[in-house]
Amino acid sequence: MEMHAFGTLNYIVLLVYLAAIMMVGMYFAKRQKSADDYFKAGGRIPGWAAGISVFATTLSSITFMSIPAKAYTEDWTFLLGQYIAIIILPFVFIYYIPFFRKLNLTSAYEYLEKRFDVRMRLFASLSFMLFHIGRIAIITYLTALALMPFIDISPLTIVFLIGVLCIVYTFMGGIEGVIWTDVIQGIMLSAAAVMIFVMICFNVDGGMTEIFRLSAEADKYFPADKMAWSWSESTVPVLMIGFLFASLQQFTASQDVVQRYIVTDSIEETKKALVTNAKLVACIPVFFFAVGAALFAYYNQHPELLPENFNTGGILPFFVISQMPAGIAGLIIAAIFAASQSSISSSLNSISACFTSDVYTRFGGEKSPEQKLKVGRLVTVTAGVLGVIASTYLIMSNESELWDAFNSLIGLMGGPMTGLFMLGVFVRRANANSALLGVVVAVATILWVRASTDLNFFFYGVIGTLVVVLVGFITAPLFKNSHSDEEVKALTI
Template identity: 85%
Template sequence: METQAFGTLNYIVLLLYLVAIMLVGVYFARRQKSADDYFKAGGRIPGWAAGISVFATTLSSITFMSIPAKAYTSDWTFLIGQYIAIAILPFVFYFYIPFFRKLNLTSAYEYLEARFDIKMRLFASISFMLFHIGRIAIITYLTALALIPFVDMNPLTIVFLIGVLCIIYTFMGGIEGVIWTDVIQGIMLSAAAIMIFVMICFNVDGGVGEIFSMSAEADKYFPAEQFAWSWTDSTIPVLVIGFFFASLQQFTASQDVVQRYIVTDSIEETKKALLTNAKLVAVVPVFFFAVGSALYAYYSQNPQLLPENFNTGGILPFFVISQMPAGVAGLIIAAIFAASQSSISSSLNSISACYTSDIYNRLGKNTSKEKALSMARIVTVVAGVLGVVASTYLIMSNESELWDAFNSLIGLMGGPMTGLFMLGIFVKRANANSALAGVVMSIISVLAVRAMTDLNFFFYGVIGTLMVVLVGYLTAPLFASNKSEEELHTLTMQREA
């Protein structure tokens, strides 16, 4: 299929967006006096901004494009996951945020050393860093891959615009620059989804009523068969369980989200951040699914507009480039760039926070504030370059089927981390050696299940998490505790014991 002419006006709009994002990084660069500023923003971030940042961080460009494609070709069942993410927030409010705020952490994994030992801290931190370097590469690659058929840009140019510019503004502005660019990007993502839906409604005969009527007739919301239990397919019961543990991992054991809990000046502002995120998650993703239904109605009425043998995974950018007015199309493509950059910049800053806090400061000697800040910026650049190089390799080698494989590894790497936090906070008798036994068994179990069964990948995180907790609990009496009663009183929820 021929690429669409992107047009001068669209290029101007995209360029203006990229310049604006760069200027935000330049503005906040002057406030970065220490590593504490670079990772915590001196507590200057209001709760509502941190909340939009969490929302933008967890919504990548792949989600931005794949949700409408999913609703177009299939149904709305994956919307369940968004509301599971909201449902766990009271749990996070009550049990997790007090620990992260009280201990004044830079890296979430500092808690694991305080509760267990340095091995658990390094395991979780290194796992997080490796996972997110891969995430940067794959998000950049898949974004470029999705846009290549529709815009007349070289794929390496797309990688450069997304990756290199993201490195620059993250390098300069630290977490403060990242969060305020996330605010801009989160607003752009939300406005783009609403704008696309409204514009399609005006182009469908019968308008919004016809859109939802056609989807209902095609049984494209929550089909009855999706409520059946399955060990291999992503039916609704599987999604509920899988998204519960995936959301738990994201909100309790992932540095890029947990870091938002410590950039505000009070626990009330931190809770406000998650409430803001919950409101956005409750509303905005519905528009992404509605866009998919609207595209289904539009192209059902106008099938001649779709090229023969069209890959429907790119239905959203195809509509934007081919049907939306010049300038508006550039704004939507800028929103896709924004979705990618908001995820990548958060990954870069959190990788830097983990390395600086968990390795450089923890294992190094005589690390001054100035040296720590310099190291933080160096790591930001190195992690970004690694991600861009890996993404370039993926483009040159034309790799495929990466996203499903990458998602399946979340259980392998995210499950043990989530389990460690659960074990530490809720199981008072657990100790460093029982936690290590739990992690080892967790990794072995997930690898065995992945290699020997057809179990749906949503179960990997469940197995990885629960295996750490179960084995950590059962083996605890075999080892002597390395923490005093006073330390356990501070580091666990079972304070009455």
């Protein structure tokens, strides 16, 4: 395939964006006086900004490119899963947000020690940290891989631009810098999706009407065969169940989202954050799928513009580089960088919060706020470097088929964590040993299912969550509870 020159103007636009993000990190660096500032922003974040940050954090560059590709090659069924996050918000509002606000936690996993014991805290925290170091590597690698065929920037340079700059501005600005850069990046992502769709509409004969007519004619919205139940395929019922448990994991047990609950100055602002996120989830993903439909219509009318044996997974960056005006193309590529950086910077700060709170502060003598801040920044750099090294290794070894395998591990790690929080919050009879047994059985069950069956990976999170809750409930009478009834009552609903 012919490499398209990125062009001077596009380079300028991309570099201006990267410089602006660095300046945001530098601006908030002066406010980072203690670990509370670095991980909680001193409660200075307004709810609407925290909401945009949650949206940007959960939308990676791979999502930004893969959703249009899926709508282009397949259908819109994955759109239904996006709305599950909205459905669970009342549940999160009523039960989890008051809990996290009341306990004033830095790490969400502090709760698991209060409710069970230090083993459960360390299991969840270490699982989160390892998963997110891997997530940083995968997102950086796949972003570089997706852009490499279309722009004259080497993949290692892309890894450097994404990874190293994330480390620098997260190191300087803490969670406050991360959230405000997320705001910029979230707005860029949303504006880019709308802009691309509008521009393609002007280039398709018949405009928007023709775009949606062609998709309907090709049965690319919600095909009837995707409505049936399946144990192995990602049909609509499977997607709905899988996304339900994945959303529960994100909003109740994942530090990168839960951390946003404690950066505002009141519970009302925290709830406003999730309402803002819900509004964005309700609107923006539709545009990503509409972009895929528009690309389908455009290349149906202009098939000669697609190279022979083209890999349609890169259809969005290919269109941006080959068809959009200079400057605008640079802005869209900057938005792809933004999608990657928003996810990575959130992972870096959350890993740092977990290690500082769950390992460094938890063990040993009393630590000063300044010591916690110093260690938090050191962990930010260490986690970022490990992610960059891992993504560099993936590029050099030309690994493939990583994303599906990595997604399947969300159920392995995320399911038991979600189950632990659910068990702790709702099951008073549960205790530390029944929770531990639940985790062991859940992990063993998922590993067996993954190795011995063709069950769809969306079920892994379901299995992990439910097995922990059921085993923890059933086996609780076999073990003595180390906490008093009053302590348990204060930590449960």
